[in-house]
Amino acid sequence: MAAPPPDFIPSRGLAWLRKYIWIVAAVLGIITITALRPMLRRVPEPPAVLYVLPDYALVDHQGRSFVPETLRGKVWVAGFVFTSCPSTCPAVTRAMGELRDRFDRMDLDVEMVSFTVDPEHDTPEVLGAYAEQANITSERWRFVTGSPAQIRDLVRDGFKLGIGEREADPKGAMYDIAHSTKLALVDTKGGVRGFYDIEPDAGLDEIYHRAQHVMAEAARARRTEERGQ
Numbered sequence: 226m227a228a229p230p231p232d233f234i235p236s237r238g239l240a241w242l243r244k245y246i247w248i249v250a251a252v253l254g255i256i257t258i259t260a261l262r263p264m265l266r267r268v269p270e271p272p273a274v275l276y277v278l279p280d281y282a283l284v285d286h287q288g289r290s291f292v293p294e295t296l297r298g299k300v301w302v303a304g305f306v307f308t309s310c311p312s313t314c315p316a317v318t319r320a321m322g323e324l325r326d327r328f329d330r331m332d333l334d335v336e337m338v339s340f341t342v343d344p345e346h347d348t349p350e351v352l353g354a355y356a357e358q359a360n361i362t363s364e365r366w367r368f369v370t371g372s373p374a375q376i377r378d379l380v381r382d383g384f385k386l387g388i389g390e391r392e393a394d395p396k397g398a399m400y401d402i403a404h405s406t407k408l409a410l411v412d413t414k415g416g417v418r419g420f421y422d423i424e425p426d427a428g429l430d431e432i433y434h435r436a437q438h439v440m441a442e443a444a445r446a447r448r449t450e451e452r453g454q
Contacts, residue, residue, distance in 0.1 A: 271438040274416035278383045283371035286352035291369050293415050300440050301336035303409040307343035308355040313406045318359060320423035325363055327433055335436050337366040342388050342404045344376045384409055384417060410435055413443045
């Protein structure tokens with residue numbers, strides 16, 4: 226190939242490219258990495274099913290029936306409280322409220338259920354007043370009660386969590402009931418996927434993201450089922 230004549234002058238574009246080649250390469254690298262990031266990102270697998278909740282027939286704070294079919298097809302978060310609780314329950318309800326707000330801001334269709342561990346006192350009317358006092362108006366959050374036997378069976382045999390007896394203080398003015406402050410993640414078929422702490426920077430973040438993984442898994446299963454029909 227003949228050499229260019231001595232008076233050969235590169236085009237302006239070629240000269241500019243030679244001058245700024247490292248900048249161009251860096252910009253192209255950033256664009257490429259940004260484009261590939263969704264494919265390179267590792268999305269954690271949804272947590273495995275620990276066990277499936279048994280049948281139950283309960284009632285919520287609006288007097289509506291609450292049975293397994295009520296939330297069939299929905300991912301939901303369960304917490305355990307009682308309205309006269311002098312200790313941990315307000316923190317559990319606040320944590321669930323923060324989680325409810327996060328789901329709502331992202332328009333994530335995740336339901337919330339607060340089960341009372343004091344069904345003798347916490348009737349639907351009492352639970353309704355408790356929700357109103359806490360300024361909880363979301364249709365995606367139910368407060369649920371039932372007979373003492375039904376609640377104990379669901380908590381102990383369904384969620385595999387402890388639940389204690391009423392323990393009055395020495396003055397007898399108040400009582401406490403030992404129970405878990407963990408939040409449970411439940412899938413669309415009633416499968417318990419895990420238990421999470423109520424601390425904002427640890428447990429709540431984890432259950433927030435895990436719920437989305439379980440939702441994505443359910444969506445994939447629906448698409449597979451539709452294609453097979």
